[in-house]
Amino acid sequence: MDDVKPGLRERKKQRTRAAISDAAIALFLEHGFHRVSVAQVAEAAEVSKRTLFAYFPTKEDLVLHRLADHEDELARVVRAREPGTDPLTAVREHFLGGLRERDPVTGLNDHPHVLRLTRMILDSPSLLARMQGFRAGAERALALALRETAAMPELTARLAAVQIVAVQWTLAQDNAQRLADGEPADARHAGALADAEHAFALLENGLGQR
Numbered sequence: 001m002d003d004v005k006p007g008l009r010e011r012k013k014q015r016t017r018a019a020i021s022d023a024a025i026a027l028f029l030e031h032g033f034h035r036v037s038v039a040q041v042a043e044a045a046e047v048s049k050r051t052l053f054a055y056f057p058t059k060e061d062l063v064l065h066r067l068a069d070h071e072d073e074l075a076r077v078v079r080a081r082e083p084g085t086d087p088l089t090a091v092r093e094h095f096l097g098g099l100r101e102r103d104p105v106t107g108l109n110d111h112p113h114v115l116r117l118t119r120m121i122l123d124s125p126s127l128l129a130r131m132q133g134f135r136a137g138a139e140r141a142l143a144l145a146l147r148e149t150a151a152m153p154e155l156t157a158r159l160a161a162v163q164i165v166a167v168q169w170t171l172a173q174d175n176a177q178r179l180a181d182g183e184p185a186d187a188r189h190a191g192a193l194a195d196a197e198h199a200f201a202l203l204e205n206g207l208g209q210r
Contacts, residue, residue, distance in 0.1 A: 017055045020045040024062035029116050033063070033124050060130040063121065070105050071134045074165065075141035079149055087150050091164055092200040095171070099192050102185055107175030108192050110185040119180045139165045167199045 023045035027036045038059055042052045056062045074091055081090035098106040104114050121127045143161035146152045152160065175192050179185060 013055075016047065016051070020047060020052055020055055021062060021065065024056075025117070028063065028120060033059075033120055033127065058130070060127055063117070063127060064130055064134070067105075067131070067134055071137040072141040073105070074138055074168070075145040078142065078145040081149075087146055087160075088164065088200065088204055091168070092196075095168055095196055095200075096193065099189065099196065105172060106192070107172035107177075107179065108185050108188060110179050115179060118176050122177065122180055135165060135169055163203060167203055171196055171199055 020041065024036075024041040027041060027044055038052060039049060041062065042049045045052065056065065074094075077090050077094045078087045081087065095106060097103075099108050102109045104111075107118075109115075121131070139158075139161045142165060143154075143157040146157040146160055147154060150157075171192070174195065175188060178188050
């Protein structure tokens, strides 16, 4: 029984976390992120504010925790690349694959719920500022992966990570903004691919190859 109880407790925690997040996002989408208090979220989720903060330290985390899993995504792609594949190629293929699959992380997903979340984030300075923390974390994780798997010197790895993450974030934000402004994902796809190819070519060849 001792082996079972921890698993049951963990599943209960996951259900509670999901219930709080779902209640929060439903309220935010209906009334606006800044018009809903943490107390209102706790009441809707039927938990205390203390319990809510135990799962989500800040109000922004109620929305953006779903992006936290992607913080080290590029680092994982680099670590898992096939032998003989350079890191930039692995990242490029991963991003292009995400565009084809309409991965929300690429900004190219126009599911109504995703679009509403995107618009809410783009319209909220505090949510946008919080996302910068994920970006910094992605840079650190990628730099470490480049040092450990590609034998890059520390400064080279840091500079490469900053550039790669910046390119991917810029591409994703451009796509997300276009879709938030009403452009369908299917209509945007060809342009998104072209922009991605151009951006990664600049990374590979340098700004002299415009």
